[in-house]
Amino acid sequence: MEIVRQHKTTLIKILSGDAKFVLQHVHQARLITEHEYGNLKDDISHHSRQDFTINLLDKMMHKGDKQCHKFLELLELNEMQETFPLLNDLLMPPSVRQGVPEINEYKMSSSPRGVCVIINNIYFDRRGRLMERRGSKVDVESLDEVFKWLGFTVEIHTDKTAVEMKEILMELSQRQHNGDCFICCILSHECDGGFCGTDGQIVHPSDILQPFGRANCQSLADKPKVFILHTGWEQPKYAIPDSDFLLALATIPGLHSYRHVVKGSWFIQSLCKMLKEGCKRREDVLTILNQVIVEVSAFETNPSVESNLSSRMSFRQIPHIDLTLKKRLVFHVPSN
DSSP, X not given: OHHHHHTHHHHHHHHGGGHHHHHHHHHHXXXXXXXXXXXXXXXXXXXXXXXXXXXXHHHHHHTOHHHHHHHHHHHTSHHHHHHOTHHHHHHSOHHHHXXXXXXXXXXXXXXXXXXXXXXXXXXXXXXSSOOOOTTHHHHHXXXXXXXXXXXXXXXXXXXXXXXXXXXXXXXXXXXXXXXXEEEEXXXXXXXXXXXXXXXXXXXXXXXXXXXXXXXXXXXXXXXXXEEEESSOOOGGGXXXXXXXXXXXXXXXXXXXXXXXXXXXXXXXXXXXXXXXXXXXXXXXXXXXXXXXXXXXXHOOBOHHHHSSOOOOSOBOOOOEEEEOOSSBOOOOOOOO
8 A cells, every 4th residue: 555655646647648448457357346437437537537546546545455456466467567658667666676777768868859949928918918927037047057957959939929839839840850859848828728929819738739749740759748838727628649748737727827026936946946956866757747746736825925916815836747658758967
C-alpha cells in the first residue's frame, strides 16, 4: 500500500493516459467487484480520466496491502509496460535502476537541443476589458534564462493578436526541426477555454496543439513536445493529437493563475526554479513538475495584492499536467 501511496500523484498522471485500458485489466484480474467496475466505468464516461484514476487508486489502497501488491504486479505485466513505458522506471527499485542504462529515455544531446518559443501578451486592446498583464516580463526573462541554460534556442514574441499567434504556431510547425525537443510557452489571459490575443480574439487549444501532431509536423514525430501554458483548460475542450506531448498548465480548470506584478507568476517562477535545481540532479521533467505542483498548491495570497483581481478573499492555485509521453524526459544540462 505504501508504494501506491508514495507514487500516487505520478501514477495518476501515467495511468490517466488510457483509462479504459487500465479498467479492463483491473476488472479481468478480479481486483474489483462488478459493482465497483460499473461505478468506475461511469467515472470514465461522466468525469475526467484523472478522477477515474484517483478513485481506482483509492479503492486499491482501501482494500489493503494484499490487493495493492496484486495491483502492482498487474502494472509490471509486459502489456502494461508497453502501454505505459514510464511505469518501468517508476516501479523499478532504485538499487536496480542505478545499474540500468537509460534506454527508455528521449534523446537529449543535440546542439542546440531544439526551439523554445515564448508568446507573451501584456497589453491588450483598450476597447476590451482585458487588463495589462503586469509582471509577465519577469516570467519571460526567467524562461529565457533557464531554457538557454538547458541548450535551447529561444524565440520571444510579444503582444500578438489571435491571428498573429496562429501564424507563428503554424510557421513553427512547418519548419524542419533538427533538435531533440520542442517547447512552446504561452503567457496570456484565458479566453473561453483558450488564450486571448491582444485583440481579445480566441486562440483555441486545437490551434496550439494540432499543428504539431505527427500528421502536420513530421520532423517532430517521436520527439517530445512540451507546452507550458499560463492558464487552465477544461479537458473536454482540448485533445492531445497523438503521442509525445506534455502539457504543463498553470492551474486546474476553473481556477485562476496568479501573477505578482513585480515578481512574476507563481507557476512560471516555481517551474524555472525547480528546473534549475532538478536538471542539475538529472531528474526527469515529470518529477520536477510534481515538485512544482506541491510548491504552488501550498501558496496562498490576497489576489488584490498578487494579481489584477479585486477580491479580498484568499485563493489557492493548483497546476495541472497532461501527457502522452512514451519515455522519460530529462533535460540534460549541456557541458558548456
